[in-house]
Amino acid sequence: MNQEQRVMEWIENHQDEIIHFLQQLIQIPSVNPWFFEEPAPSKEKDLQQFIAGKLEKLGADIEIWEPVADELKQYEGMAGYYPGRDFTGRPNLAATFGKGSEGKSLLLFGHIDVVMAGSKWTVDPFEGQVIDGKMYGRGTVDMKGGVAAMIMAVEAILRSGFKLKGPVIVGTVVDEEAGGMGALDFIHHGYRADACILTEPTSLTIAPLCRGILWGKIKIQGRSGHIEMPQADWRDGGAVDAIKKARYILEHLDRLNEKWAVSKTHPYLSIPCQVHVAQLNAGEYPTSFANEAEIVFNAQYLPSERDEKLVGGKVKKELTDFLREVSESDPWLCEHMPEIEWLVDADCAETDVAHPFVQTCVQSLKTIGEEGKIEGLGFHTDMGWPVNVGIPTVNFGPGDPSLAHHSDEFTPVDEVIQAVKMIAKTIVDWCEIEEA
Template identity: 30%
Template sequence: MKEINTFIDQHQDDLIELVRTLVRFPTVSPPARNTAVAQQFVASYLQELGYATDMWDVYPGDPNVVGVKKGDSAYRSILLNGHIDVAEVGDDSGWTYPSFDVTRVGDKLYGRGTADMKGGLAAALFALKALQACGVDVPGEIIFESVIGEEAGEAGTYDCIERGYRADLAIVPDTSNLRIEGQGGVITGWIVVKSPQTFHDGMRAKMIHAGGSVHGASAIEKMMVLLQGLQSLERHWAVTKSYPGFAPGSNTINPAVIEGGRHAAFVADECRLWVTVHFYPNESYEGVVEEIERHLHGVWMGDPWLRDHPPHYIWGGKSMIEERGEIFPALELQQEHPGIQLLATIHEKVTGEQASFGMSPTVTDAGWLGRAGMATALYGPGLLKNAHAVDEHCELQEIINIAKVLAQTILQWCNQKRDPA
């Protein structure tokens, strides 16, 4: 254990340079479709460490990379997962330091992605390098995933799962300030109200009173009926649902975007509402969607026009860019799982501080891994308030500590035999 820690301490300049190299790739999402060169670098890095690599396009110009060190199936396996894309920068005139480079100021590293999450990605890669350089025996399988699309709700991690990558323990070194965390979930959806007929604005007078004889309605106004129903459900959730680690009312239904109508000379014949739904770790997105639709069914059944013209729904999607929809499954942290307990123990030995467990206030790809049946923890460097921010930065010591903890966790976990089936 000391040998690995000593290697990382003595080669921290190499670790900083690895962070710098990753940050210099401007893998901003959106617009995305720009990660191929960065991912080729990651693939080459893994190959130099003796890992077999699998690289494929999730979208043109945006490939996933998976590196695998095959192991003895009698021993436990581990999976490290991180995303190569970063938040957009836009006008960087407000930055003190270059946004796509790393500037060290004291114990802080500045640059886009240092906190979210190229600092964590570099720490994970460097942990693999430390294990290889120290020549330690790791009999269990190690899987390393560098995925695309997390920033824009593009399920690069889901693609890895569909491709068959699984392990007994998964760690996502995304922004958590060295806390071991689970998370809530998010799903977006479109609620659509559409009239089978289109009416001229001059017909509105015949549609709004008993003598008008025209059975029509504005889709925008009918969407307001559904919106009130969503607000009622959100208030109901706030007082009937809770989860440790979340403030009351964290499970929200946000009416984020509304689109409707075609021209001032027409009565609106279609209206679309884009909602973002946050739910708790002990809930599935399928269950939450079913609750919303069941509640709205009662709402529109009480409206004479909507009863004949009910709304339809489009939930989720694999890309906010391509499909204008996303899903981030929740992750209920299995705190008593032996892999999570081992991670906590090693954290305490490396940092000298007791491990802290909690719930992330944001969402990450960790939920996909947990949903696939893997014991999963979010555990990475950086403060969330610094992610996506002007002058994004991360404490160097946190990145160093993550590299040490991951290397030690891999070594000890993958040297344990699996429990008999």
């Protein structure tokens, strides 16, 4: 029996152990505190300590530290930097196996924070219950399924009686769900590798790129007045309905999206970049015209559109110019120019599909019986900073990403096992192994 067969046999024989480990991750509710209106203790530290305990038993060299926002000021204006963010009790973790070995190195990377459970669950969101071959729970998809798979892949190799010829770093970070400052800090901390698998959910496809995401809020001014009474011209002090002005802008957004549907595409993305309206906030009383209105939107951008700081500045300018041009065609808006308040700029990145590491991952996937499909991700992941410092990175993990953040979020158990096999196979081929 060769090396690969021994590792795969270990995985086959320890499927219950793999799934139990994922259940244990789900059962620690590491909800990002950004989702709570009032400050609340985070369980991220509890989960990192649990992971550290497991990795320590496997012989890893472990470092745990809390990011410090003031130490990252040099990244102002770049992805993941948020001044003053508090990471007390919210540590990052790095565990290195085969430290000092001379072979090619690999970073297995993932975030351990999750969004809040929310409502309308039919099962306990923090139990990890398995029903009909699917594990349910907050984070099974995004992205504790992937974190469990990457850790168990390393364990499968070590428990099969091998040691690594090249180092493997297991990196688990916080704060991805609120902007990615944990990943920025991890890279700032100095961790590097010859390649990286970010185990975000991809339904077991290889995703060598992700899109950038801009969240913004268009603020539109009106002038309130009695909604049931005749109104003078606005130049003479009459009311102006901010909702009607918002509709005017929305109509122009539809036309902008028609242009983007042609100009902002990528061969590995199934849908074009668009400006999606996520929220409409307006009005105060049923008897008054809206004094102001807000359009909250989500706009996507491509790696080719990044600015000099590797984020979405060019697209921000494009949207700001668009809003100004639209407003200049309306007399009220021209004199009361709407403004965009930028909320989030989540970066993007891309690795050339011809890179040897991408092809190694494709072959690993084919070896375990999967198609080996390459497909980009329409959402943001933490791959930006590894790519920015020259680490070729792919996203790969179990679970359907469209189920992330849903009530009754679930991942098929067999996908988790397949992910363990693929990652283990990639370690065998990329880092190489030998008898312990």
